[in-house]
């Protein structure tokens with residue numbers, strides 16, 4: 001089965017094979033060697049210096065996002081959240097659950113973020129210390145342009161907490177220029193590992209100003225970081241996911257790093273776009289503002305998502321539906337993972353078969 005959903009991704013043989021390594025205890029030196037290698041490997045993906053570290057948490061991408069938000073906004077701090085899709089709205093929900101002073105700045109799903117509105121909201125609100133943004137809003141495939149937002153963060157001394165769950169490893173991130181203090185991501189999207197392990201790449205000084213006392217016991221990032229720094233772990237981690245992530249990071253480096261992966265994603269996304277355009281299927285989010293990772297398309301006239309999905313699944317492909325109000329309107333195709341040109345050509349042929357039936 002070829003997975004064209006936005007994670008978990010189609011695994012390479014190399015990463016799959018890594019799952020068959022020896023049983024391992026998380027309180028033994030060989031585990032801590034692997035943990036340290038992975039933590040360094042994640043920081044190295046974007047060539048970050050020792051002001052940065054990565055902290056591993058076992059769970060899905062949302063686990064890392066919740067750990068980042070609940071830990072890093074101080075007790076008397078405030079969070080401005082930019083929403084233009086499901087994942088921005090989820091951060092607002094997370095902040096509310098934790099009783100954080102939160103100010104959402106709402107845009108329609110897929111709408112371009114207007115930095116002037118963000119800055120006005122920031123100035124009008126009291127006590128904002130952090131701004132949360134989604135880099136690639138997977139709801140629509142829009143890659144949010146964070147240049148202007150980053151300038152606002154730096155100008156007002158507000159730290160950016162970035163949801164890079166579906167962009168880390170596959171898109172350019174301007175760590176300094178956007179005022180990023182932490183970025184949450186997962187092993188099983190652009191990094192090509194397996195689900196169950198997620199991480200936050202953050203400035204060490206952001207951990208020093210974290211919420212005290214912690215809002216959460218299980219997701220407190222400073223606790224994880226302190227334990228991992230001293231070759232430890234607070235709880236039982238998803239050890240087999242570590243094997244996969246270790247191998248996935250080696251594979252990413254061997255294949256030329258995030259830049260090469262981005263280039264490859266662009267080729268695949270364009271191959272899908274051109275193939276579908278040939279069948280009369282148009283992009284929902286225009287290619288120029290879409291990520292390389294995932295694209296959204298209008299469902300063709302008179303064709304339901306179920307018909308498309310089920311037909312493609314018979315041909316060996318899993319595509320992805322739109323969320324909530326977009327369910328009846330769009331479908332999504334992600335070309336992360338071990339996908340070949342031939343896979344895309346077979347996909348387009350399968351679309352052609354379904355549409356002509």
Ligand SMILES: *Cc1c(COP(=O)(O)O)cnc(C)c1O
Nearest residue numbers: 060061062087136138163165166
């Ligand atoms: C996938 C994703 C998440 C997290 O989803 P999980 O199901 O918890 O892994 C968060 N943000 C974005 C932008 C995503 O694409």
